[in-house]
Amino acid sequence: MVTSILPLRASDLKVRKSRRLLLDGVSLSLSGTGTTIVLGPNGAGKSTLLKTLHGMERLAGGDIQWALPDKQARDRQAFVFQTPILMRRTVLENVAYPLRLNGTSRKDAFRIATDWLNRVHLGKALNQRATDLSGGERQKMALVRALIRDPEVLFLDEPCANLDGRATREIEDLLQEVHAAGTRLIMATHDLGQARRLAHDVIFMHKGALLEQTPATTFFENPMTAQAQAFLNGDIVE
Numbered sequence: 684m685v686t687s688i689l690p691l692r693a694s695d696l697k698v699r700k701s702r703r704l705l706l707d708g709v710s711l712s713l714s715g716t717g718t719t720i721v722l723g724p725n726g727a728g729k730s731t732l733l734k735t736l737h738g739m740e741r742l743a744g745g746d747i748q749w750a751l752p753d754k755q756a757r758d759r760q761a762f763v764f765q766t767p768i769l770m771r772r773t774v775l776e777n778v779a780y781p782l783r784l785n786g787t788s789r790k791d792a793f794r795i796a797t798d799w800l801n802r803v804h805l806g807k808a809l810n811q812r813a814t815d816l817s818g819g820e821r822q823k824m825a826l827v828r829a830l831i832r833d834p835e836v837l838f839l840d841e842p843c844a845n846l847d848g849r850a851t852r853e854i855e856d857l858l859q860e861v862h863a864a865g866t867r868l869i870m871a872t873h874d875l876g877q878a879r880r881l882a883h884d885v886i887f888m889h890k891g892a893l894l895e896q897t898p899a900t901t902f903f904e905n906p907m908t909a910q911a912q913a914f915l916n917g918d919i920v921e
């Protein structure tokens with residue numbers, strides 16, 4: 684019996700907005716293990732790629748196939764945005780929300796949410812309004828809200844942008860833990876140091892095209908394309 688939504692196979696994806704192709708024929712496959720980091724210069728299409736794979740963008744062409752039917756695949760994925768979406772409720776209610784939607788009782792949802800919040804040292808903030816949290820706290824809250832239904836695949840779009848070193852480290856530690864527990868991570872970042880710390884393989888995007896998908900060591904030591912070499916050198920990538 685097939686129980687995993689992976690592998691994911693995407694072929695010739697095209698996404699068009701305002702007559703511009705934001706994804707231009709992207710094909711890739713993601714198997715069951717590892718952490719994939721999506722790199723590329725500003726505007727390369729990293730966010731668009733993640734949102735497209737998660738089913739948030741309308742395809743102008745191409746095809747996305749999960750190993751299980753779409754409904755099951757959707758239920759077993761989560762997405763963390765660069766700027767967390769906050770409900771005007773308490774931290775506890777925010778984190779418990781996906782479980783409540785799922786039909787979990789209020790008592791059980793609050794208990795599980797409390798455990799998760801303690802795990803990221805937000806136990807003292809349970810009853811605060813989410814909107815009163817700092818940037819790092821908001822992102823930790825968004826991350827545990829995404830994790831609370833134990834997704835098999837977690838997409839993250841620049842989750843540590845604008846965070847200080849300590850908050851970044853806490854989030855990376857949690858990501859390492861959930862990866863070790865079996866969650867497949869696919870994450871865009873601007874931070875090359877973070878990419879080196881977390882990546883098992885790298886997708887390199889440029890102008891809406893996927894130029895490389897290789898193991899991280901190959902990418903960092905021996906990138907194939909001139910654009911990736913320039914990017915790694917800190918040059919302007921044209």
Ligand SMILES: Nc1ncnc2c1ncn2[C@@H]1O[C@H](COP(=O)(O)OP(=O)(O)OP(=O)(O)O)[C@@H](O)[C@H]1O
Pocket residue numbers: 700701703705723724725726727728729730731732
């Ligand atoms: N709704 C839209 N309409 C038109 N163009 C858009 C739209 N959304 C994004 N774009 C453009 O599509 C391109 C790809 O955007 P995307 O956010 O996917 O890139 P990115 O690699 O994540 O960039 P960044 O690193 O700056 O976050 C950019 O040039 C962006 O300006």
